[in-house]
Amino acid sequence: MELLVPLILTAIGFFVGKNLEQKHYASIKAREKQTLHIPMMNFGAKQDLPHAHEAQMFVGSVVVANDYFKTLSAALRNLVGGRVVVYESLVDRGRREALLRMKEEAIGWGASQIVNVRFETSNIGGQGGGGLAAVEIMAYGTAIR
Amino acid sequence: MNALNNHSLILTTLEGVPGKEIVEHYGLVQGSTIRAKHVGKDIMAGFKNIVGGELKGYTELLQEARKESVERMVMQAEQLGANAVVNIRFATSSVAPGAAELFAYGTAVKVQ
Numbered sequence: 001m002e003l004l005v006p007l008i009l010t011a012i013g014f015f016v017g018k019n020l021e022q023k024h025y026a027s028i029k030a031r032e033k034q035t036l037h038i039p040m041m042n043f044g045a046k047q048d049l050p051h052a053h054e055a056q057m058f059v060g061s062v063v064v065a066n067d068y069f070k071t072l073s074a075a076l077r078n079l080v081g082g083r084v085v086v087y088e089s090l091v092d093r094g095r096r097e098a099l100l101r102m103k104e105e106a107i108g109w110g111a112s113q114i115v116n117v118r119f120e121t122s123n124i125g126g127q128g129g130g131g132l133a134a135v136e137i138m139a140y141g142t143a144i145r
Numbered sequence: 146m147n148a149l150n151n152h153s154l155i156l157t158t159l160e161g162v163p164g165k166e167i168v169e170h171y172g173l174v175q176g177s178t179i180r181a182k183h184v185g186k187d188i189m190a191g192f193k194n195i196v197g198g199e200l201k202g203y204t205e206l207l208q209e210a211r212k213e214s215v216e217r218m219v220m221q222a223e224q225l226g227a228n229a230v231v232n233i234r235f236a237t238s239s240v241a242p243g244a245a246e247l248f249a250y251g252t253a254v255k256v257q
Contacts, residue, residue: 020198021198057156061204064200065194068196121237141158
C-alpha cells in the first residue's frame with residue numbers, strides 16, 4: 001500500500017504529463033509559425049534604428065513545473081550523472097512559451113521587430129529538497145514600430 | 146493591455162530611444178519586490194506538480210511582482226525628472242524558501 005501511492009502518482013505523471021507536454025509543444029509550434037513574420041534579435045542596443053519611430057518594452061513570463069515521473073527519473077539520473085533529458089524539455093518549453101507571450105503582446109501593439117531580447121531564469125524550489133521543482137522564466141525585449 | 150504601458154515614461158532595453166536624442170542622464174534607478182507564495186496557490190501547485198506543466202497561479206504572482214518592481218523603478222525615475230528609462234534589465238533570485246525577489250533596474254534619462 002505504501003508503495004502503491006507513489007507508483008500511481010508516477011503513472012499519472014507519466015501519461016498525463018506526456019500528453020500535456022505534447023499538446024503544449026503543438027501549440028508552441030503553431031504559434032511560432034504564426035508569429036514568424038516579426039523578426040526578433042538579441043542585439044540592437046548600440047545600433048541606429050532608422051526605421052523606428054516608437055519603442056516600448058515588452059515582457060513575457062511563465063512558471064513551469066515538472067511532473068512526478070520527471071522528478072523521479074531526474075532523481076535516478078542524479079545517481080549516475082549525465083544529461084537530464086526530462087528537464088531539458090521543461091526549460092525549453094518554458095523559454096519558448098515566455099518568448100511567444102512577449103512576441104504576441106508586441107504584435108498586438110503593432111511591432112515591426114523586436115530587438116535586444118534577454119532571458120531571465122530562476123527556480124522557485126520551495127522548501128528544501130522535498131518541495132516542488134518549478135522554474136520561472138522571463139523573456140523581455142524592446143519592440144519598435 | 147499590459148500595465149507596463151500605462152505610464153507616460155518610455156521604457157526600453159536599448160541604450161537609447163529610437164528617433165530621439167538623450168539630453169540628460171540621471172543615473173541608475175531600480176525597483177524590487179519580494180513576494181511570498183500564497184498557501185492556497187501552493188496547494189494547487191502541489192497537485193499540478195503531479196502532472197507538470199504551467200503553474201498559472203505562480204505565473205500571475207510573477208507578473209504582479211514584475212509590474213510592481215517596474216512601477217517602483219518608474220516612480221524613482223519620475224522623481225528625478227526623467228521621461229525615459231533605458232537599458233532596463235531584470236534579475237530574479239530566491240531569497241528564502243518560498244519567497245522570490247524580482248529586481249528591475251535601468252538608467253533614467255531625459256530624451257528629446
